[in-house]
Amino acid sequence: KGRLALVTGASRGIGRATAVALAEAGAHVIAVARTVGALEDLDDEIREKGGAATLVPLDIKDGDGIDRLGYTLFERYGKLDILIGNAGALGAISPLGHIEPKDWDNVFAVNVTANWRLIRSFDPLLRKSDAGRAIFITSGAAWKSTAYWGLYAATKAALNSMVATYAAETVNSPIRANLFSPGPVRTHMRAAAMPGEDADTLPHPSSIAPSILKLASPDLTETGQVYEMRQARFLSFRA
Ligand code: NJP
DSSP, X not given: OOOEEEEESTTSHHHHHHHHHHHHTTOEEEEEESOHHHHHHHHHHHHHTTOEEEEEEOOTTOHHHHHHHHHHHHHHHSOOSEEEEOOOOOXXXXXXXXXXXXXHHHHHIIIIIHHHHHXXXXXXXXXXXXXXXXXXXXXXXXXXXXXXXXXXXXXXXXXXXXXXXXXXXXXXSSOEEEEEEOOSOSSHHHHXXXXXXXXXXXXXXXHHHHHHHHHTOTTOOOOSOEEETTTTEEEOOOO
16 A cells, blocks of 8 residues: 556556556556557556556667656655566567567567666665565466477576576565566467467456565565466475
8 A cells, every 4th residue: 555566568468457456455556558548448447446547658678768767756756666577578489490580689678678677777766665576477488498489488587587686686675576477367468379279268367466466565575486376376496
């Protein structure tokens, strides 16, 4: 309650459900995504539920835009309590040799570099919070070697390594940095990845959001861990 939370990829799917759940829990939500109409829909839903949001139409690949957002929030609020790096891109599901260089660069830019820019810009604000929480959405694909998933998997493995490092760099501060691995969820990205799948068999994003909120809690002690949704527990992914 009364906390300031930034969610990337808030326009749909897991990010949108998380933004709504945070607002319902009393946080002011800074909602970041490119699609203005979808952000406005989110704003309507949050208002209907008595919450408050600030909409930030931004391509997460725009690192200078992330810096500017950091300055603005610092001037306005002086801190950030919760950072949720959720925006993600899937890219081509195809043999490594068939991936277009442009696609490779785009998926790394969204899934890895943008999250690094978020850490770079928002670490000073998280350090001003008495319980800064940084949560990044990874994927079980990072731990597997599934044919044709190499691009997406490589980005999530890089994200895991980076977030583990951030956790090590903040372990002596009030900041707790963790990963969240949702497993299959009924979203646009999952439908693009698995076109033949019956989406009704998958959990709705709103059933996932409460677990992400637990990682945002001031009471959390874990850092540098991955919360595996299907196992409903923290896993140490680095021995
Ligand atoms: O995806 P989707 P999910 N700049 O496609 C935003 C991970 N995950 O909810 O900009 C800014 O419904 C996009 O917004 P917009 C997955 O890897 C999922 O499934 O308006 N924002 C939209 O809000 C990802 O990290 C599953 O187009 C950008 C959002 O990202 C996270 O969960 C399983 C952007 C994507 O919404 C959320 O994915 C798993 C940009 N350049 C991990 N590019 C699963 N669904 O089954 C994209 O293990 N966005």
